[in-house]
Amino acid sequence: MIKYFKAFIFFLCLWPIGIIISNIYYNDLGAEPVKKIMNHFGEWTLIFICLTLSMSPLKRITNLSFWIKFRRMLGLFVFFYATIHLLTYVGLDYRFDWEPIINDVLKKKYIFIGFSAWLLLIPLAATSSQKMIRILKHNWKNLHRLVYVIAIFGSLHYIWLSKTIFFKPLIYTVIIVVLLALRIKIKKRDINYG
Amino acid sequence: MKKISFSEITPEKIYLKRRDFIKKLGLSTSSFLMIGQNFLNNANASTNKLEPTEYRYISTYNNYYEFGTRKSDPVEKSQNFKTEPWNIKIDGEVENKINISALEINNMFESEERIYRLRCVEGWSMVIPWMGFSLSKLLEKAKPNNKAKFVEFISVYDPVQMPGQKYPILQWPYKEGLRIDEAMHPLTTLVTGLYGKKLPNQNGAPLRLIVPWKYGFKSAKAIVNIKLVEKMPTSSWMRSSPREYGFYSNVNPNVDHPRWSQASERVIGSGILSERIPTQMFNGYGDEVANLYSGMDLKKYF
Numbered sequence: 450m451i452k453y454f455k456a457f458i459f460f461l462c463l464w465p466i467g468i469i470i471s472n473i474y475y476n477d478l479g480a481e482p483v484k485k486i487m488n489h490f491g492e493w494t495l496i497f498i499c500l501t502l503s504m505s506p507l508k509r510i511t512n513l514s515f516w517i518k519f520r521r522m523l524g525l526f527v528f529f530y531a532t533i534h535l536l537t538y539v540g541l542d543y544r545f546d547w548e549p550i551i552n553d554v555l556k557k558k559y560i561f562i563g564f565s566a567w568l569l570l571i572p573l574a575a576t577s578s579q580k581m582i583r584i585l586k587h588n589w590k591n592l593h594r595l596v597y598v599i600a601i602f603g604s605l606h607y608i609w610l611s612k613t614i615f616f617k618p619l620i621y622t623v624i625i626v627v628l629l630a631l632r633i634k635i636k637k638r639d640i641n642y643g
Numbered sequence: 644m645k646k647i648s649f650s651e652i653t654p655e656k657i658y659l660k661r662r663d664f665i666k667k668l669g670l671s672t673s674s675f676l677m678i679g680q681n682f683l684n685n686a687n688a689s690t691n692k693l694e695p696t697e698y699r700y701i702s703t704y705n706n707y708y709e710f711g712t713r714k715s716d717p718v719e720k721s722q723n724f725k726t727e728p729w730n731i732k733i734d735g736e737v738e739n740k741i742n743i744s745a746l747e748i749n750n751m752f753e754s755e756e757r758i759y760r761l762r763c764v765e766g767w768s769m770v771i772p773w774m775g776f777s778l779s780k781l782l783e784k785a786k787p788n789n790k791a792k793f794v795e796f797i798s799v800y801d802p803v804q805m806p807g808q809k810y811p812i813l814q815w816p817y818k819e820g821l822r823i824d825e826a827m828h829p830l831t832t833l834v835t836g837l838y839g840k841k842l843p844n845q846n847g848a849p850l851r852l853i854v855p856w857k858y859g860f861k862s863a864k865a866i867v868n869i870k871l872v873e874k875m876p877t878s879s880w881m882r883s884s885p886r887e888y889g890f891y892s893n894v895n896p897n898v899d900h901p902r903w904s905q906a907s908e909r910v911i912g913s914g915i916l917s918e919r920i921p922t923q924m925f926n927g928y929g930d931e932v933a934n935l936y937s938g939m940d941l942k943k944y945f
Contacts, residue, residue, distance in 0.1 A: 473915070480704035480714070481767055482915040531705070542909075544918055549904055557902055609902065613812050613883055615712055 451518065458519060465493040483542050490534035495621050497527040498600050502628040509631075521577055523586045526594070528574040531567050559609035565604035569595050587600065597632075600625045693758050696769040698838050700912045705845050706763065706865060708812050709798070709805040716807070717845035724804050724885075726849040726865075733781070735870040736791035741784060745849040752776040754835045759855035761862075762894045762926045766903060769911045772835030773853055779827045787823065791871035794826040795819070796852055796863040813879045819863040820876035820890065821854065822935075830855055830931055838865035856925040856932045889945035893936070898945050912914045 469486060472478050472621045478485050501523040507516040543550050573593055575581070582589050604625050607618035662737045698794055707717035728783045729745040743751075753866040754774040782794070800816035802808040825831060832853040843850040845863025854861050860880055870876075880888035887901050896906045925932050936944075 478699040480911045480917060481909055483909060484767075486915075541915070542919070549906060553904055556899070557901060559906070613708075619832075 451515075455518065455522065459522060460498075462522070465489065465530065483537065487534060487537040487542065490530050490537060491607070492617075494527060494530040494534055497523055497530055498596075498603055499621070499624050499628065500598060501527055501596065502625070506628065506631045511641050525577060527599075528570045532569055535564070535567050559606050561604045562609070563606035566599045566606060569599050569602070573599075597629055600629065638639060682697055683734050689775050692740060693760060693770045695772045695838075696910075696912050697933055701769055701848060702843050703772055703838060704769075705861065706765075707807075707845060707847070709807045709815075709817065709865070710845070711807045712907070714874045718837060718843075720806055721844035724844045724848075726844065729758060729849050730849065731865075731869065733869045733871075735784040735795075735872050736788050737871050738786035739784065740789055741781075748781065748833075748850065749835055752780055752833075756839070757832055757853075758828075759832075760853070760854060760926055761853070761859050762908060762922065764858040764860060764888075764900060764905075766905070766907070767909045767911055768920075768922075768926075773832060773834045774837055774839065774842075775832040775834040775853065776830045778831045778833045778852065779829060781833060782871075784827060785871070787871045790873045792823055793872050793875050794821050794823060795868075795870040795872050795876040796821075797868035797870065798863050799865045799867045814882050815879075816867075817863060819852070819861055821861070822875075823853070823871070824935055825932075828932060828935065830928060856928040858894060860888075872927065891936075891941070891943065891944050894922060894923060895941055895944075895945070896922040897924075898942055929933050 452561060469489060472485075485587060503522060504516045504520040504523065508514055540551060553563050555561065573595060576585060576589065576592060585592065604618065604622040611618050703718045704714045705717040706714065707721070710717040710720040726745065731741075731743055731748065732747065733741040733743070754776055756772055757775055758770060758772045760768050760770050796819045798817040798819075800808065802815070821831070828896075831908070832855075834847070834851045834853050835849070837846060842851065847862075850866050852862045852863040852866065861878075875890055878888070878890065880892075881890060894905075899905055905922055908922050909919055910917065923929070
């Protein structure tokens with residue numbers, strides 16, 4: 450049963466791709482199609498970060514371990530959408546013209562932090578298998594705490610690219626901060642009650 | 644004094660068809676426009692390549708934070724904005740203070756078509772066939788005195804009609820400024836329309852500025868007050884982030900915005916597979932305006 454449900458969730462997670470395909474089909478990408486695609490996948494990356502970070506707190510709150518079964522899949526979708534977002538920027542926007550890209554990464558702080566977040570995702574995606582969990586043992590957990598740093602980098606990436614105080618980046622930042630704060634509480638409880 | 648009546652206005656479809664027809668004849672758009680028109684429409688070298696952006700993009704993809712920060716907010720939220728009656732004051736360091744309605748300005752100065760590239764600081768550009776006239780014509784009527792070194796443009800403040808003004812996104816009302824010689828330059832245009840039509844609300848009706856060699860935000864919309872002043876005014880964007888937005892804000896591919904590169908731009912409406920184009924110094928209007936800045940370090944005075 451859970452297997453089918455997981456497959457269903459997997460296809461649901463492809464929804465952002467469906468939107469873009471439909472936009473392309475109906476020629477509905479607007480005045481700046483490249484920017485729209487880039488922003489679309491950037492925002493979905495943040496949404497998937499929030500979803501991934503929600504699983505542990507949901508397990509605590511509902512007392513159901515069911516949620517944890519989706520964490521890995523959601524986390525891999527973070528990497529998937531972050532990669533499409535990056536490829537849109539590098540390939541579609543800048544046509545693999547490396548000089549301005551390298552210049553941007555080094556000089557523009559929002560691109561630097563966004564790119565750093567993507568680099569940090571690579572080891573997490575690479576060590577997501579059951580086998581790697583066994584090999585890395587307790588180091589695996591420490592390594593995967595990097596997702597907290599990635600989440601903060603992601604929200605800063607969005608804030609720094611905005612021209613003035615915009616609502617959306619602030620909303621994502623608040624959600625991420627709340628999700629991280631929930632963990633501090635969880636950890637303390639762990640210490641207190643063993 | 645010629646006023647454009649509604650019957651004279653070319654519907655956009657026919658307008659575009661005519662352009663197409665002219666192109667088929669082997670003439671460039673600009674060579675046609677050159678006939679009988681003032682040099683300003685085609686003085687710059689880049690005009691030969693200027694193909695106007697489609698009206699649907701010009702009228703739906705706007706930065707006009709008074710109506711909200713999304714590109715679609717201005718067109719969605721400005722349709723009931725009242726532009727009549729509309730009064731404009733020209734005051735400060737002038738001999739003749741002027742208080743005039745937008746309608747009177749429309750009757751007093753003949754608008755002509757001026758096709759300019761608009762380069763946004765965000766890294767995109769459009770080519771827009773504005774209707775308008777040189778701001779200098781209006782300023783001359785006010786007779787600036789010898790203390791008038793700068794011109795400040797103040798946009799309307801009306802939070803009831805402009806939902807974006809309920810939030811401190813920027814300091815309201817929106818303010819912009821030019822040096823007096825920039826303001827008197829013939830390319831500096833007071834805009835009354837576009838594509839041969841009345842200026843749409845989302846594009847800054849009833850009266851806005853266009854300074855083609857500067858980033859778009861320098862061109863204040865829905866102007867109610869033009870003030871001649873002695874000291875350099877502080878614009879809304881300078882106040883918001885002085886490190887990022889300078890007073891001059893000339894289009895300059897060699898001076899990056901602190902957060903993004905200005906070396907190239909995306910052309911609005913050119914489709915998903917088209918490439919960025921290199922940004923030109925002074926947005927391609929260097930032949931006309933570079934002399935205004937001779938001897939100035941444009942990295943320092945950005």
